[in-house]
């Protein structure tokens with residue numbers, strides 16, 4: 001009802017209504033019967049649905065003009081176009097009360113609102129109001145039959161034609177010319193049916209029935225974009241049943257009632273088609289929604305899984321880092337006292353089992369305090385790092401183990417190493433340390449720090465299986481090295 005409405009629309013509605021009424025009147029003229037006027041009801045409903053109350057005036061003008069041109073009616077009968085337009089508007093209001101969707105053929109409740117709300121209201125109110133005027137003006141005695149036929153004709157006619165007009169004007173982005181044809185075809189077929197019905201009445205020729213009954217649903221079927229085989233079979237079955245029913249009831253000339261029953265059957269066929277189509281559409285929509293929700297859920301699960309995997313990896317990294325921090329001396333990055341002792345324990349057990357030799361050395365930087373005192377703590381730290389690096393370069397990576405026991409006191413564990421080998425290793429270390437020239441920026445002056453290191457060496461023996469004893473032995477040897485001049489290696493018990 002919110003469509004644009006100006007002079008072109010006003011003229012369009014007037015002309016269309018006039019044209020449809022004139023054509024259907026001419027087609028049904030031979031019968032002089034009310035039952036062929038229903039296409040005007042369908043067009044009127046469609047126009048009122050599209051433009052609302054603004055369409056009432058052109059409808060009234062068109063119907064009145066038609067009556068003036070072709071019908072020789074009494075003045076009061078000119079009220080019938082007014083009641084027709086009003087009935088159409090009333091029907092639209094009732095449909096809109098239950099359905100605000102523009103396309104009512106996409107769901108069952110909307111079809112019910114259209115057929116049992118809008119169409120029925122138009123047919124009943126139009127027949128009662130218009131019929132009463134006609135009965136009064138022309139003093140018609142059999143008025144119940146007139147009103148009944150009027151209702152039946154308009155109602156079934158509305159079901160046959162009005163939805164096709166609604167389908168026809170549904171907006172569709174990128175619609176192809178083939179699809180436009182599919183929308184026009186059923187309307188043409190409906191016009192054919194009107195004509196066939198008129199001709200049939202005239203000629204009493206049963207063949208036209210077959211054409212109208214089979215062609216209508218089949219062509220209607222093509223108007224749906226989402227047609228299914230089920231829908232097709234349904235149309236054909238109902239249609240064939242209707243055809244058989246009509247053919248078996250025809251006996252000689254057709255009467256208006258038979259004509260109406262033909263229309264009635266076609267209506268049923270079409271109505272069933274709409275319902276099946278709408279249910280099918282709803283099912284498809286439901287499946288689409290389900291699929292979309294499933295995809296959404298899957299995406300969410302995948303995203304969360306990725307996040308969890310990232311979190312697990314981050315936790316692993318943190319755990320490894322914490323483990324490293326718990327076992328590594330942060331300044332020199334060699335093992336701390338606790339970790340070193342654990343390594344000594346496990347290597348001693350291995351050596352015990354394999355009866356391989358194992359040596360342990362204690363080391364202490366000579367006069368280290370003087371370095372600190374002279375150049376400051378930062379210089380001392382630098383020396384500690386340099387000494388450790390020098391030792392690392394002389395020992396076997398991944399085999400020999402260097403640890404800081406505290407302060408400037410270090411220990412070196414040499415698995416699978418005989419005493420002489422250990423001694424020569426320590427000698428290399430001692431020399432490397434003594435040769436170190438550690439540059440240091442002392443009060444904006446580049447100084448070179450040199451240090452030496454004393455070593456005490458002990459070997460695991462058949463009588464010495466204890467870690468503490470090994471450490472004490474090495475420590476005693478270190479003490480001897482310090483006492484006897486420093487920068488040397490003393491071997492325990494030698």
Ligand SMILES: Nc1nc2c(ncn2[C@@H]2O[C@H](COP(=O)(O)OP(=O)(O)OP(=O)(O)O)[C@@H](O)[C@H]2O)c(=O)[nH]1
Nearest residue numbers: 364365366367368369370372377378380381407408
């Ligand atoms: N810069 C620095 N100094 C440390 C650290 N840990 C201990 N020290 C210092 O190391 C020095 C140890 O000195 P001492 O054990 O007295 O002996 P020394 O001067 O090395 O002389 P000897 O061992 O007898 O040759 C002390 O001045 C401590 O403050 C450290 O992490 N960094």
